[in-house]
Amino acid sequence: MTTQEAAAGRGAAGLADDAFDALLAEVTDWTVGPGEEWAETIEAGDGYVPEELWTELKTRGYLSLAAPAELGGRGLTFVQWMRLMEVFSRSHASIRMIVHVVNGTWRAMNPYADDVQREKFVRPSIAGDIKVAFTLTEPGNGTGADITSTVRRDGDTYYLTGAKHLITFGVRCDYWLLFARLEGSTGKDGTVALLVDRNAPGVEVVDTSKTMGVHGTDHAELYFTDTPVPAAARLGQEGEGLDVALGGFLTPSRISVAMSCVGLAERAQELAVGYALKRVTFGKPLAARQAISFMIAENEADIQAARAVVLEAASRWQDGGERDTAMSSIAKMTAVDMLTRVTDKALQIHGGLGYWQTQKIERVYRDARAQRFEEGTNEIQKTVVARDVFARAARAQSAEG
Incomplete structure (x- = not known):
């Protein structure tokens, strides 16, 4: 591992299992409680995140989770951070966007910052004192x-x-x-x-x-x-x-966006299941209808498959594993396509009612479109993956010949 890779957050020791489990539970409770209240405030407001939300995220330490302890962060491993990103992404998209960006931008800056810049820009960004x-x-x-x-x-x-x-x-x-x-x-x-x-x-x-x-x-x-x-x-x-823009930043950021797709898909599935259980047609709940249960089953399989790919990509980047760049693109394109399918079925399960803004699935459906261009479209991801496949094949042929 190079010095720059270490400075971008690879190889962090992370939290002990019990400490991480407690943090995961805390974030989950915040997301379904205050986080959901903030979601309603944002949607009902003038279209901007209130500065008070930024302050709350900063005070709770949620803007400095991924950074190393020596820079003022919690020193999570990248896989641990992705598990938290999964939970944050079940909340309002702007909450996810804030924690995603702030917990990632330091990775671009820190490997190339000198001591003065680290004190002026990197540490204050991690602390939430400045926005970059x-x-x-x-x-x-x-x-x-x-x-x-x-x-x-x-x-x-x-x-x-x-x-x-x-x-x-x-x-x-x-x-x-x-x-x-x-x-x-x-x-x-x-x-x-x-x-x-x-x-x-x-x-x-x-x-x-x-x-x-x-x-x-x-x-x-x-x-x-x-x-x-x-x-x-x-x-x-x-x-x-x-090198600053792409080297230590783009690969983990693509994985983070991929995990945000997983989290949002889980939220869509949760809403669809809840609606299918309570909505009754012709004397039966929707959950008893085979067409609906098949959509729920397909969503569940889709989500779990994508989640496994994203965690594999996160583990490879964390450990400096082979093909980590290609795997980040594989994770992104897989998770984005999954999210599109899952949210479409989740909205369909809600029927016409899902089209109304009074339903939470309506917001989830709109928000899901953004991940399709964040950190590069799927067309870009396919280019990266295909280039890797052909390069490996060319090396294998050269070794044989």
Whole structure:
């Protein structure tokens, strides 16, 4: 295991079984109690998560669960963290989004931060004292070496010009963890990672938070025109921008999104089962109808199969196992497809009533659509997996020949 891999959270000792079981029970109780009350508040409100919810998550330590103890976190193993993510994901999608992002962004920063940056950015982010928004995606490009936002350096200052969009917490953050390229460069080697102050001059922030689902999570389009950024706010070296963005962050984040699919599917199944047991038609509960019971059985098998794949991917990443990157994509594409099938059947079991916002399944159904593009669409995941399959086959043929 490299130093950077360790800094991104691999190899953590984790909590003892009894301590973890107590934490899991606590999170479960919070999710079905206060978490559900917060869900109702968010949906009934103006479309934004109240700052009081952020404060409560911070106070309870839920924003620092995944980080190592030496940085102020709980030091969970990655598999332990995924089991908690499964529970959080049964709650409101914005609650899941907050704990997912905050418990993951430090993985990108910490391996490349110097001591000063660790104290200024990494620790405060883990503690929940500042909000850092991951800022990679652009309106006219993908999310890799084709980024076109540029910086030019003049002395100890970079000047940033470009645009970003679909930036989660991009409106209410304190810093954007932003990826750009040196002016005139092409490809991966010209990229840089910068922590850009939310109040820096030359920035236009457009709130794009009105979405189909995941109400309460703010999103932004960002436009930069010669925005000054101190060179001291650069993570890593020039040319390491994509290493910061993708190296210790993307693989575990894809697994986390996959587990969020499992948790949300479990919630959909719970709602469908509850409705099937109480809804009576022609003198019988829906649960007694073979068509309904078959849908419930199919959902259960689907959920358990996906959960096993996600936990396998989490274990491989945690232990630095072979093909961990490909397995993260396998987990993501498997869990996303599963969630689509499960929520569709769960809504169908509710009949016409499920279409109304008075039913919790309606929100679950809307929220489930977001995971299909988080951390890359399934089309991207299939590309990653196919590349891995062909590469392994080519190596095997070469060894034989």
